[in-house]
Amino acid sequence: LNDSNVLQEHGYQTKHATKMLPKVSLHNVLSEVLEEVDRSQSIEEVRKQEKEIIVNKVLSKNPCIRALYEMGHTLEVVYVSKNTVNEFYTMGLKISPAIRSAIVQKQQGNIYLGNSRYQFRDRYHFKHCYHCQMLGHISVDCPAKGKTPACMYCMKSHKSASCPVKSDTKQHCCVRCLASKHGNDAEMYKTHNAGDQKCPVIIREINRLKENTEFQSKNVM
Numbered sequence: 001l002n003d004s005n006v007l008q009e010h011g012y013q014t015k016h017a018t019k020m021l022p023k024v025s026l027h028n029v030l031s032e033v034l035e036e037v038d039r040s041q042s043i044e045e046v047r048k049q050e051k052e053i054i055v056n057k058v059l060s061k062n063p064c065i066r067a068l069y070e071m072g073h074t075l076e077v078v079y080v081s082k083n084t085v086n087e088f089y090t091m092g093l094k095i096s097p098a099i100r101s102a103i104v105q106k107q108q109g110n111i112y113l114g115n116s117r118y119q120f121r122d123r124y125h126f127k128h129c130y131h132c133q134m135l136g137h138i139s140v141d142c143p144a145k146g147k148t149p150a151c152m153y154c155m156k157s158h159k160s161a162s163c164p165v166k167s168d169t170k171q172h173c174c175v176r177c178l179a180s181k182h183g184n185d186a187e188m189y190k191t192h193n194a195g196d197q198k199c200p201v202i203i204r205e206i207n208r209l210k211e212n213t214e215f216q217s218k219n220v221m
Helices: 005-009 043-061 062-067 097-107 175-180 201-213
Strands: 024-031 077-081 091-096 109-113 116-119
Touching: 024 109, 024 116, 043 062, 043 077, 043 109, 062 097, 062 109, 097 109, 175 201
Parallel strands: none
Antiparallel strands: 024 091, 077 091, 109 116
């Protein structure tokens, strides 16, 4: 790619990214987008086919994305999740900064897929342990997995799914903030639960991920 005349003609020069590539998500995607997937295959083959179909359909409906993809810019499906209640999909994509900019500037933040359009959301993925409610690892790797769990809603020693005050936000509190030594986190532990995006620990983590994501450079593929 470094020697490509096509890239040079369009003002691109590849280089290694020092930050992460942007990740975006699409929500409430109609199930018809993946209706041709052969579900009789193994799970691995189904996932592979889903990702291939999504990429091909994005390219077929979004010329500005296709033009950059054909020059070597990144467009990858990182996950596909189906809501078993309403049959809609959520999809995560990893894209180059130039593709993200093109979607924003030329398509008002919309990605066309099938016969519909979907407004993308920037996605900042971090690990959240639902056993101890701390960040940086998941339940299977939790250093406290031999102990009783901490509830995401009330901090007590029971599973979050069975919390008796799950729907009563006035009784919610955050075990993560109570344990934090940063600023006044501990003073705010009764203002939200451990899954709330208003949690100051989560806000700082999202801001850290934003700072480590490359949004501008058109040379990062």
